[in-house]
Amino acid sequence: MAPKLPPRLPPQHPLEQAGEAAGPAGHAEAGYHHGPKGLLRWLLTTNHKEIGTLYLIFSLSMFFIGGIFALVVRAELFQPGLQLVQPEFFNQMTTMHGLIMVFGAVMPGFVGLANWMIPLQIGAPDMALPRLNNFSFWLLPVAFTLLLSTLLMPGGGPNFGWTFYAPLSTTYSPPSTTFFILSLHMAGISSILGAINIIATILNLRAPGMRMMDMPLFVWTWLITAFLLIAVMPVLAGVITMMLLDINFGTSFFNAAGGGDPVMFQHIFWFFGHPEVYIMILPAFGIVSAIIPTFARKRLFGYASMVYATSSIAILSFLVWAHHMFAVGLPLVAELFFMYTTMLIAVPTGVKVFNWIATLFQGSISFETPMLFALAFVVLFSIGGFSGLMLAIAPADFQYHDTYFVVAHFHYVLVPGAVFAIMAAVYYWLPKWTGHYPNERLGRWHFWTSVVGVNLTFFPMHFSGLAGMPRRIPDYALQFADFNMASSIGALLFGTSQLLFVWMIIKCVRGGEKAPAKAWDGAEDLEWTVPSPAPLHTFETPPRFQHQEH
Amino acid sequence: MSGSYYVPPQSKWPALGSLAVGVMMVSLGMQLVHGIGGLVMTLGMAAVLTVMWLWFRDVVRESRQGLYDAQMDRSFRWGMGWFIFSEVMFFAAFFGALFYVRVFAVPWLDGEGAKGVAALLWPDFTASWPLMNPPSESISGPREVLSPWQLPLVNTIFLVTSSVTLTIAHEALKEGYRNTARNWLIGTILLGVCFLVVQGIEYYEAYHHYGITLQAGIYGSTFFLLTGFHGAHVTIGAITLSVMLMRVMKGHFDRDDHFGFEAAAWYWHFVDVVWIGLFIFVYVL
Incomplete structure (x- = not known):
């Protein structure tokens, strides 16, 4: 079924850079700055590839920690009744799972890919501000060590859901909430500085001749994502600062007794939170828009419309936040406004899905692992998109709100959406990072076990949710038992199959089939013009970019 | 390139x-x-x-x-510009909270917009802004509010003037009049310090004579949130300008290449603009 790997082309060096003709292995050691080796090298680095690697390893570790928390949740929900954990701890697990996955796994994963690939895709020598880049990374381990340590503090860790609604997160929160706020501040600073760096890199460091509309879509989507990050992460910082003041200084922002309003928390939070969910998906669109043309051996269909669709999604993301709050008691005019703007998002998203399918049409398609993940993304993300449309209908949302239907919806867009895209990107770019092809057999095992696991986990949640099972509750009525058992088995399968992913990565780093500069024969972007593995320093002299019609 | x-x-x-x-x-x-x-x-x-x-x-x-070329200069410009944009959004969250409270939350507590719940909890509550009597009796509101036409007006004059003096210093630097630039920069920093001193006096008055405290309900909360974070930014801006002053005195900066100075100036103007918003929406209206 799956054809052989594409025919290997001889390594190409069309750019004729003096430094890189020396060959990958020799050059990687021949960089001009040489500092300490070992751990210090990683602490002090200013190199976008090393920092990208750090981000990706951090993201993978957090993916497993967050995954273990999810498995605790699923183990408790395997059967009705309380078996394994206390409700108090269950709440901490759902909360920490969400926080770790959103801020620790998915966002740093995409930033890691951006660090590695954006300079390579635009022909830049490094990120625009390399020291700042390293600062952005090293804030993360500090922030997440603090966040995880809250689980060991008296009263336990955050237990109010990853959306930390007031007054659960203020009046009724455990004492560790202050530490949670401070750790989120650090993660936020990291995101803002990282985004500033990415935006400056893209706007200023493109190779001569590369116009904005020549940039690969991964770069475009990251440009727009970085804008969203800079626009909304400070709003998150603002709202958690108000929480900090309410908790420690007796202010009344989210306290109606003093004239404030807990609903105001939700407004400000979701003004951040909705763009945030697009922050977690737009780079995925960029990845899929790189992989599908490569393995369909066709140019991307509708390049310009992809750019405009991404921009439209970003603009609309600022106008839809209250669709998370339909059931909170909004004025009718607000319900209608947010319902219609939300539905409008289906238009640019539809443009994207159409373009991916049109790219496949009459393509010469092969199904290597990156392509498998990208195709699964298109199908399964669309399922998540459609359930999103259902949730957008305000009157219907009164039924779905706070049920497992919502859990099914956002896991479909985040797991086979964002996470599959990151995995697709890892399989796609591993030859460039390591110089070896990922093991195709292992990749396919990983793919199929993941696809089965994901769908077994999350598809039944649609049904249990529609039937009225509330989310974030450790126990449930007996009629939901079968669906939950299926979900728990699926979660265990999905979680375990990620060990194959780690094994594949380790194998690929240590060896494997050698990859040429252009590792996939349909791949056209600039990163495939440098040797595999990419030497530590690339494009020290900017390449001359040849304009191609998209 | x-x-x-x-x-x-x-x-x-x-x-x-x-x-x-x-x-x-x-x-x-x-x-x-x-x-x-x-x-x-x-x-x-x-x-x-x-x-x-x-x-x-x-x-x-x-x-x-x-070691830096024109392209590096542009990286710094983009970096600083987007950093200031992120600061704008930080204050936008706080202004958003102020507007939400004034336009929606407080009137709703008084029963406007057919919100029945608050009327059951606090039937005697009357909406007003500044909110002198918070809904619950356990929270005592401010006794009096600050007049915008006294200390806040003085502070407005200080900050607006400081933006002008900073621009004069910048123009002088561009023309190569280093001592003139130094003197106007000193003036700018002193105006910033005066602003902070006046704000300190105002905070003292607010706490001791007006009953405006962090615990005085939503008016005190928004007042100190907005003015406090603005004051922190004035402090940062004044420190940055002081560093620039030291660099001017050490002979750094060319007539056409002094982005460090310009970045500090951008930041100072941003802080000034935020103050105008504060003066209008926190004090006057």
Whole structure:
């Protein structure tokens, strides 16, 4: 079924850079700055590839920690009744799972890919501000060590859901909430500085001749994502600062007794939170828009419309936040406004899905692992998109709100959406990072076990949710038992199959089939013009970019 | 572009900086939650400032060695511009909270918009802004509010004037009149310090004579949130300008190449614009 790997082309060096003709292995050691080796090298680095690697390893570790928390949740929900954990701890697990996955796994994963690939895709020598880049990374381990340590503090860790609604997160929160706020501040600073760096890199460091509309879509989507990050992460910082003041200084922002309003928390939070969910998906669109043309051996269909669709999604993301709050008691005019703007998002998203399918049409398609993940993304993300449309209908949302239907919806867009895209990107770019092809057999095992696991986990949640099972509750009525058992088995399968992913990565780093500069024969972007593995320093002299019609 | 873009060698400041931030944050948390750690927090903050000093010293040295080209200059410009945009959004969240409270939350507590619940909880509550009588009797509101036409007006004059003096200093630097630039920059910093002193007096008055405190319901909360974070930004801006003053006096900056100065000036103007918004929406209206 799956054809052989594409025919290997001889390594190409069309750019004729003096430094890189020396060959990958020799050059990687021949960089001009040489500092300490070992751990210090990683602490002090200013190199976008090393920092990208750090981000990706951090993201993978957090993916497993967050995954273990999810498995605790699923183990408790395997059967009705309380078996394994206390409700108090269950709440901490759902909360920490969400926080770790959103801020620790998915966002740093995409930033890691951006660090590695954006300079390579635009022909830049490094990120625009390399020291700042390293600062952005090293804030993360500090922030997440603090966040995880809250689980060991008296009263336990955050237990109010990853959306930390007031007054659960203020009046009724455990004492560790202050530490949670401070750790989120650090993660936020990291995101803002990282985004500033990415935006400056893209706007200023493109190779001569590369116009904005020549940039690969991964770069475009990251440009727009970085804008969203800079626009909304400070709003998150603002709202958690108000929480900090309410908790420690007796202010009344989210306290109606003093004239404030807990609903105001939700407004400000979701003004951040909705763009945030697009922050977690737009780079995925960029990845899929790189992989599908490569393995369909066709140019991307509708390049310009992809750019405009991404921009439209970003603009609309600022106008839809209250669709998370339909059931909170909004004025009718607000319900209608947010319902219609939300539905409008289906238009640019539809443009994207159409373009991916049109790219496949009459393509010469092969199904290597990156392509498998990208195709699964298109199908399964669309399922998540459609359930999103259902949730957008305000009157219907009164039924779905706070049920497992919502859990099914956002896991479909985040797991086979964002996470599959990151995995697709890892399989796609591993030859460039390591110089070896990922093991195709292992990749396919990983793919199929993941696809089965994901769908077994999350598809039944649609049904249990529609039937009225509330989310974030450790126990449930007996009629939901079968669906939950299926979900728990699926979660265990999905979680375990990620060990194959780690094994594949380790194998690929240590060896494997050698990859040429252009590792996939349909791949056209600039990163495939440098040797595999990419030497530590690339494009020290900017390449001359040849304009191609998209 | 000739490939002259400068990629700095390994540096210890980023890692030390994040460690210092971590120490500061953890000890801040310890202070807030357990009441211990204030000393460590001060040390952490000192460490953050020290790392910033050393990090920026490296940048200044590299710049003066001529390692930076025009492209690097643009990277700094984009970086600073987007950083200020992020600060704008930070204040936007606080202004948004102020508007939400004034337009929606407080009137709704009085029963407007067919919100019945509040009327059951606090039937006697009457909406007003500034909110002198919070809904619950356990929270006592301010006794009096500050007139915008006294200290706040003085402060407005200080800050607007300081933007003008800073622009004069900048123009002087561009024309090569270094001493003139230095004098107007000193004037700008002094105006900033005057602003902070007046704000200190105002806070003292608010706490001791007007009953405007952080605990005085939503009016005190929004008042101190907005003016407090603005004041913190004035402090940062004044420190930045002081560094620029030192650099002017040490003979740094060319007539056509002085982005450090310009970045500090951008920041100062941004802080000024935020103040105009504060003056209108917190004090006057």
